[in-house]
Amino acid sequence: MKFNPDYSTKESLLKLYQKPLLELVFEAASIHRKFHNPREVQMSSLLSIKTGGCPEDCGYCPQAARYHTDIDTHKIMDVEQVLEQAKNAKANGSSRLCMGAAWREVRDNKDFDKVVEMVQGVNDMDMEVCCTLGMLTEDQAKRLKNAGLFAYNHNLDSSKEFYKDVISTREYEQRLDTIENARKAGISVCSGGIIGMGESEEDRIGLLMSYMQMENPPESIPINALVAVEGTPLEDQKPIEQWELIRMVATTRIAFPESVVRLSAGRTKMNMEAQALCFMAGAGSIFAGDKLLTTPNPEYNEDQEMFSILGLIPKESFADAPQPETKPDEILIERKQKEALRQKELEEARTTTDSNKFEPRSIRSVDSL
Numbered sequence: 001m002k003f004n005p006d007y008s009t010k011e012s013l014l015k016l017y018q019k020p021l022l023e024l025v026f027e028a029a030s031i032h033r034k035f036h037n038p039r040e041v042q043m044s045s046l047l048s049i050k051t052g053g054c055p056e057d058c059g060y061c062p063q064a065a066r067y068h069t070d071i072d073t074h075k076i077m078d079v080e081q082v083l084e085q086a087k088n089a090k091a092n093g094s095s096r097l098c099m100g101a102a103w104r105e106v107r108d109n110k111d112f113d114k115v116v117e118m119v120q121g122v123n124d125m126d127m128e129v130c131c132t133l134g135m136l137t138e139d140q141a142k143r144l145k146n147a148g149l150f151a152y153n154h155n156l157d158s159s160k161e162f163y164k165d166v167i168s169t170r171e172y173e174q175r176l177d178t179i180e181n182a183r184k185a186g187i188s189v190c191s192g193g194i195i196g197m198g199e200s201e202e203d204r205i206g207l208l209m210s211y212m213q214m215e216n217p218p219e220s221i222p223i224n225a226l227v228a229v230e231g232t233p234l235e236d237q238k239p240i241e242q243w244e245l246i247r248m249v250a251t252t253r254i255a256f257p258e259s260v261v262r263l264s265a266g267r268t269k270m271n272m273e274a275q276a277l278c279f280m281a282g283a284g285s286i287f288a289g290d291k292l293l294t295t296p297n298p299e300y301n302e303d304q305e306m307f308s309i310l311g312l313i314p315k316e317s318f319a320d321a322p323q324p325e326t327k328p329d330e331i332l333i334e335r336k337q338k339e340a341l342r343q344k345e346l347e348e349a350r351t352t353t354d355s356n357k358f359e360p361r362s363i364r365s366v367d368s369l
């Protein structure tokens with residue numbers, strides 16, 4: 001059951017969202033138990049592999065170049081650095097690594113080659129790899145799939161109607177196209193939204209309706225609470241109530257019984273009791289580590305303690321779908337061959353210059369005349 005036929009209209013879904021909270025949580029918990037192991041919660045890590053300088057204008061995002069925020073920007077990380085961080089995340093219990101780059105779209109350049117290498121390396125560590133890199137063509141999606149990409153994240157953020165109030169540089173349809181490109185390449189889709197941006201309850205339901213209208217709704221639906229960052233247009237948004245996040249998690253759980261609902265940004269504002277209700281209502285994943293892309297997140301130790309108190313177990317990687325196979329990437333192979341040839345030629349040129357070294361004639365000093 002990819003979506004729940006009992007709630008396939010906007011009216012029925014809104015009515016569900018507005019149910020008395022504990023009844024809503026109970027219904028969500030009952031559905032969750034039928035389709036998932038309620039004790040399992042996946043620990044995922046989010047790593048910003050390229051931070052800031054993004055040409056887009058997403059009103060909530062501190063990485064947009066046009067807003068004046070105090071984030072530390074950096075170019076794309078080295079592959080080795082990323083693999084090291086992935087190793088640490090795995091050692092701390094994460095079974096999924098999501099790599100984010102602040103790009104409008106993927107370009108077929110050396111930076112993308114690096115991402116392909118990162119995906120290969122992390123998949124070879126037996127971790128689920130997810131990327132969020134902006135818009136993506138079908139060919140680029142295929143290349144990532146061959147590298148071993150497990151999931152591609154591209155959020156719709158909100159309803160089609162409200163979206164325009166937050167983002168103007170990219171159309172809602174373009175987002176749907178990217179999701180479709182990932183699908184065509186056989187990559188699992190991760191797509192969700194942010195609540196607390198000033199949207200109405202109807203907009204929250206509108207977001208879920210956009211997924212309801214897809215032939216295949218996302219396998220993974222992250223639900224974020226806005227983290228209002230100084231310098232962004234949404235800096236003055238009042239934080240949402242914890243109850244609203246619990247409602248949204250529960251409604252998403254009921255609407256899409258098979259998908260993994262991910263409790264994502266905004267956990268620092270929640271106490272353990274509220275998070276426990278989210279797990280009860282069907283949240284099957286959290287981001288672990290003290291930082292999301294650029295905003296704060298609870299520390300590893302705090303989460304370990306919460307898992308132990310609530311009796312939760314970290315979910316293993318590839319519990320929901322088989323591990324993708326890493327296949328050789330023609331473009332990377334050719335680039336490496338070219339680089340090896342260039343190094344060889346440089347070395348030869350150096351040796352030739354050494355053997356033809358100019359030896360100046362010895363000139364007798366004036367003293368010896």
Ligand code: SF4
Nearest residue numbers: 054056058061064102
């Ligand atoms: S959310 Fe992504 S696309 Fe939008 S400004 Fe931030 S980095 Fe750019």
